[in-house]
Amino acid sequence: MTFQQVYGYEPSVRYSAPGRVNLIGEHTDYNDGYVLPFAIDRRTTASIAPRADRVIRVASAFDEAGGIVSLSLDELSPEAMDGWSAYVFGIAWALREQGSDLTGKTGFDVFIESDVPVGAGLSSSAAIECGVALAFNDLWELGLDRKTLARVGQYSENHAVGAPTGIMDQSASLLGERDAVVFLDCRTLDTAVVDLALEANGLEVLVIDTRVEHAHATGGYAARRASCEKGARVLGVEALRDVSIEDLPRAQELLDDETFRRVRHIVTEDQRVLDTVRTLREHGPRAIGSLLVASHESMRDDFEISVPELDLAVATAMEHGAVGARMTGGGFGGAAIALVDREARDAVAAAVTSAFAAAGFREPNTFTVRAAQGARRD
Structure with a gap:
């Protein structure tokens, strides 16, 4: 299915945005970390073409029925939209709510269309949001x-x-650069690009997409966020960003066991x-392998x-020579990442696939990714 097949003419412009892998720092973002x-x-x-009226029509390659969903700019509201x-x-809607005048x-x-795997924890949703946000802005x-x-994309996803x-x-998808990571302070939104240098180091x-699908709008994610907010409230801080490693003994005295463990993950992460x-x-x-493994253990x-x-x-990748490994994304399914030597990649992937078969799990989807440029007009 293509734009031309759905709409009967060619698009005037294309924008694209990448998915993301989180190297480390899970669930710290909404804690101002x-x-x-x-x-x-x-x-x-x-792929986009302007219209003469105020209607936005949307279709996608992953809707096999080839359906078109339409909504007027004058009717935008969360209640008027559902599904992908x-x-x-x-x-x-978020652009308007955040102060952009869409009058006229x-x-x-x-x-x-997308080749970002859906449900793998690689943020296929933010890739849509960021490509569309850059396009509409331009x-x-x-x-x-x-x-x-990025704030517009987050506001849309939240509300x-x-x-x-x-x-x-959204920050990774918009600000990413080749062979580099985006160091983001989620309180100030200050960013720094840090060389990852995998290519030079043969890594x-x-x-490893487990193909166990998760849904962030459902309970597990929201429950973890509520625990973090409870912890901050009891500890008298604006966010868990304001709690240090040295504060953890006091936190353990004040919090119930489950809330304390949630807090400890955020603070140590x-x-x-x-x-x-x-x-x-x-x-x-x-040199970062032990940090990746410690992150996984904390999330587990x-x-x-x-x-x-x-x-x-994670365990199988480490047993077969990975430098480090951890789950990535919101959890409850999705993907793990393993930092591996280039020549060991196929052996690690094969070992994981074999281990899944032995455990009676669904066959995982394994593939390599490179750190790439953020959203752009193509």
Whole structure:
């Protein structure tokens, strides 16, 4: 299915935005903490043509029925949109809600296609949002910078789609650069690009998609966020960003066991992000393996967002020579990543696939990703 097949004419412009892998820093974003994602060489493309009226029409290559969903700019509201098309309509709504004047603006025909795996924790949703946000910003001549567009994408996902995510995914998709990670302070939105230097060190990132699908708009993610907010409230801080490692003994006295473990993950994960940035700058990517493994153990034991498939993927990768490995994304399924020597990639992937078969798990989808450029006009 193509734009031309759906709409009967050719698009006038194409924009694309990448999915992302989070190297380290999980669930820290909505706690005003630190994250270290990178944009990947899997992208979502939005083919677009302006219309003469105020209607936005949306179709996608992953809707086999070839259906078109339409909504007028004058009727935009979270209640008027549902399903995957909310990722497109929600951006137009969020731009208006965040202060852009859409008076007199005309609509678009939009066609979405993607090679970012859905449900793998690689942020296929943010890839749609960011490509569309960049396109609408340019075509409507709104003049917003990329950090503002990241906030628009997060606002849309929170309030139009209904997923209580932080700003990491959109920031990575909009700000990513080749062979580098984006060091993001989620409180100030200050960013720094840090060389990942995998190519020079003969390393690759192997993604192990467990094919256990998750849905962020449902309970597990929201429950973890509520625990973090409870912890901050009891500890008397604005966000868990303001709690240090040294504060944890006091936190353990004040909090119930489950809330304390949730808090401990966030506090130690923030420190691991800072340690990873320092280690990359001082010693390079081969020195970060223990930090990746410690992150996974914290998500497994303290935050309790892993699943047996993710644990098996990480353990098997490490047993077969990975430099480091961890689950990535929101959890409850999705993907793990393993930092591997280029020549060991196929052997690690084969070992994981074999281990999944022996455990009676669904066959995983394994592939490598590279750190790539962020959203762009193609």
